[in-house]
Amino acid sequence: TSVRTLESLYYAGVKCIENGFPEDISQWEPYERDYSYTVEESLEAIVKYLRDNGLNELKIGTRIIIVPGYKFRIVDILVTNFHQPQSTLLLLISAFVDGDWRRIYDYALGHDFRFLSYGDSSILFRNAER
Numbered sequence: 001t002s003v004r005t006l007e008s009l010y011y012a013g014v015k016c017i018e019n020g021f022p023e024d025i026s027q028w029e030p031y032e033r034d035y036s037y038t039v040e041e042s043l044e045a046i047v048k049y050l051r052d053n054g055l056n057e058l059k060i061g062t063r064i065i066i067v068p069g070y071k072f073r074i075v076d077i078l079v080t081n082f083h084q085p086q087s088t089l090l091l092l093i094s095a096f097v098d099g100d101w102r103r104i105y106d107y108a109l110g111h112d113f114r115f116l117s118y119g120d121s122s123i124l125f126r127n128a129e130r
Contacts, residue, residue: 003075003092008062010035010073013042016049024061030070039073066092068099078124082108082115096124 011029012022014037046058065088078096082105083089094101104122113120 001089001092003078003096004062004064004066006074007066007072008060008064009046010037010039010042011062011064012058012060013037013045016045017041021049022046022058022060025064027063027065030064030066042073066095068095070095072096072126076126078126079121080124081117081119081121082113084116093124096126 007030008025011025014035015022015025017037050056050058067088068091072095075096078093080089080093083093090101093104097104104124108115108120108122
């Protein structure tokens, strides 16, 4: 998803800071330790790497999974449809709204919202105090 891609940029930047170059992001990497770098430091490291190497695009892979307990670094607003129970996308929503997904989904069900790919969507805002 685009959220995973955007969030992966932070960890690519961390790799630039610590290793001098970006590389693929593993599935559980965001959970393995605390990261003290700011988003600005991380993204600036990517830009510096690209400039220093005469590149105008970044090509790396990501396997991160976003589940409750994930610390969002970049994404503050999410536009999404309503996902199936027990899906990884619902786990991402739960992580984004601090586990408050059931209230949102109950509201949608109670107001006849449509679910899945061609259904209704919602705009969710992350708590700015985190």
